[in-house]
Amino acid sequence: MPNTTYSKEHQNYLRRRRLHVLLVRGAQLFLLLGFFVLWEVAASRGWINAFIFSQPTRIWAAMLRLAREGELWRHLGWTVWETVLGFSIGTVAGILIAILLWWSTFISKVMDPYIVVLNSVPKVALGPIFVVWLGTNITAVVAMAISVSIIVTIMMMHTGFKEVDSNQIKLVRTFGGTKGQVLRKVVIPASVPTMIAALKVNVGLSLVGTIVGEFLASKAGLGYLIIYGGQVFNMSLVMGSVLLLLAVSVVLYYGVTFLEEKVSRGRT
Amino acid sequence: MARVELQNVGLNYHTEAGEVVALKDVNLSVKDQEFVAIVGQSGCGKSTLLSLVSGLLTPSQGQVTIDGNQVQGTSKRIGYMLQQDYLFEWRSILDNALLGLEIAKERTPEAVDEVKEMLKAYGLAGFEHYYPSQLSGGMRQRVALIRTLAMKPDVLLLDEPFSALDYQNRLSVGEEVVKILRERKKTVIMVTHDIPEAVSMANRVVVMTPRPGTIRSIHSIKMCDEGLSPLQTREVPQFREYFGAIWKELNTDA
Numbered sequence: 001m002p003n004t005t006y007s008k009e010h011q012n013y014l015r016r017r018r019l020h021v022l023l024v025r026g027a028q029l030f031l032l033l034g035f036f037v038l039w040e041v042a043a044s045r046g047w048i049n050a051f052i053f054s055q056p057t058r059i060w061a062a063m064l065r066l067a068r069e070g071e072l073w074r075h076l077g078w079t080v081w082e083t084v085l086g087f088s089i090g091t092v093a094g095i096l097i098a099i100l101l102w103w104s105t106f107i108s109k110v111m112d113p114y115i116v117v118l119n120s121v122p123k124v125a126l127g128p129i130f131v132v133w134l135g136t137n138i139t140a141v142v143a144m145a146i147s148v149s150i151i152v153t154i155m156m157m158h159t160g161f162k163e164v165d166s167n168q169i170k171l172v173r174t175f176g177g178t179k180g181q182v183l184r185k186v187v188i189p190a191s192v193p194t195m196i197a198a199l200k201v202n203v204g205l206s207l208v209g210t211i212v213g214e215f216l217a218s219k220a221g222l223g224y225l226i227i228y229g230g231q232v233f234n235m236s237l238v239m240g241s242v243l244l245l246l247a248v249s250v251v252l253y254y255g256v257t258f259l260e261e262k263v264s265r266g267r268t
Numbered sequence: 269m270a271r272v273e274l275q276n277v278g279l280n281y282h283t284e285a286g287e288v289v290a291l292k293d294v295n296l297s298v299k300d301q302e303f304v305a306i307v308g309q310s311g312c313g314k315s316t317l318l319s320l321v322s323g324l325l326t327p328s329q330g331q332v333t334i335d336g337n338q339v340q341g342t343s344k345r346i347g348y349m350l351q352q353d354y355l356f357e358w359r360s361i362l363d364n365a366l367l368g369l370e371i372a373k374e375r376t377p378e379a380v381d382e383v384k385e386m387l388k389a390y391g392l393a394g395f396e397h398y399y400p401s402q403l404s405g406g407m408r409q410r411v412a413l414i415r416t417l418a419m420k421p422d423v424l425l426l427d428e429p430f431s432a433l434d435y436q437n438r439l440s441v442g443e444e445v446v447k448i449l450r451e452r453k454k455t456v457i458m459v460t461h462d463i464p465e466a467v468s469m470a471n472r473v474v475v476m477t478p479r480p481g482t483i484r485s486i487h488s489i490k491m492c493d494e495g496l497s498p499l500q501t502r503e504v505p506q507f508r509e510y511f512g513a514i515w516k517e518l519n520t521d522a
């Protein structure tokens with residue numbers, strides 16, 4: 001659209017909108033930078049104890065050293081790999097179980113109380129059991145990540161399946177569609193938005209599961225670094241790992257958002 | 269021979285609260301290429317009647333036959349149009365129109381070409397790859413009609429097919445649909461609560477009583493037999509007489 005045809009009033013309006021967006025972004029950046037600058041200054045002036053609170057420059061130096069040794073990438077890689085594995089298996093298995101519950105009203109009625117109870121159990125409490133059963137290795141960590149995300153996935157997807165417009169299902173049935181066709185042609189495609197919502201929730205949950213799993217049972221990963229750093233009182237290592245964890249969760253979350261934009265084209 | 273025949277048809281619904289008699293002693297015979305409209309208050313079992321003819325439901329008593337054969341489950345010979353278009357938002361217009369063929373595993377290149385031709389013939393050329401949200405209500409309803417016609421059914425069941433449209437569109441889309449159905453020589457059973465719509469489109473209007481639903485009376489409309497279109501029928505003086513008679517029956521207890 002050529003903006004030369006816009007009236008002066010509309011141009012003013014657009015200018016105000018752009019200014020508003022700029023202000024918001026500026027304020028966000030200011031908060032972030034301000035936080036780190038204040039932290040740095042407070043630590044170097046002795047307002048806070050740098051040994052306990054660490055400080056941005058020390059964190060940076062610690063991380064840089066770790067990166068040069070190649071250790072940083074190893075730990076980061078483990079955490080990302082375990083999260084992605086737990087997330088994928090938890091989501092796929094959760095969806096498959098939700099399909100089973102949709103398929104059979106009998107099974108879904110029988111399983112209902114068990115799912116409700118399992119959902120309310122703090123899955124983190126199961127950690128030691130996984131360690132004893134599966135050993136202190138990646139399997140236990142991934143099991144932890146799966147256990148945190150799978151029940152929520154089952155509940156979200158089953159609800160989503162049940163909320164599909166019954167008239168859309170009737171339509172497929174009027175064409176002589178079988179139950180399998182109802183599932184493939186209507187229920188699953190209509191539930192794609194629910195699936196995306198479940199993915200978004202699961203990215204965060206799987207990361208929680210992975211970190212807790214690494215706390216308990218691993219020799220590598222950001223969770224391991226955090227625990228190790230805490231035990232040897234290396235707060236720069238702890239803080240740096242936490243910041244890195246933040247970055248990982250942001251990247252994973254935007255990965256899912258990117259997927260959402262890919263599949264939601266054409267939908268309203 | 270009658271194309272569609274209902275003999276002493278009844279249907280009971282079962283719930284934990286008890287048994288509900290939805291339909292009782294329904295006898296109706298629909299000739300080939302006839303357009304029959306069924307009117308009645310909501311809850312009188314009109315839609316249930318269509319479900320019985322389509323084979324989605326099985327009658328508790330009596331039987332439904334098409335060309336003398338008892339209806340057992342859904343069949344390709346019967347097309348069903350619901351209250352709304354129910355186009356799938358995640359499918360393009362062409363893919364929506366092909367849904368029935370896809371389910372019947374008959375999505376052949378020839379069938380696709382045929383559906384494309386139909387889209388073209390009904391003013392949807394160039395919209396094949398659009399999505400439903402980009403179309404107007406009238407266009408969406410035409411896609412739904414093409415989706416049904418693509419299966420080449422002999423009998424069409426319309427369940428208040430225009431009720432989701434605004435008044436203006438209801439008249440124009442109704443006019444179009446009736447023209448298309450007459451051209452293609454379809455036998456039609458339409459359910460509606462809109463008396464003028466029924467009188468303007470049908471050869472015969474069936475009036476049903478409230479629950480348990482049964483047939484109260486059948487009115488033959490001569491304008492449709494004379495080949496007038498729905499909009500032309502609405503202009504004829506007798507239109508008001510038919511309307512008045514049916515209105516009165518629907519508003520007095522049997």
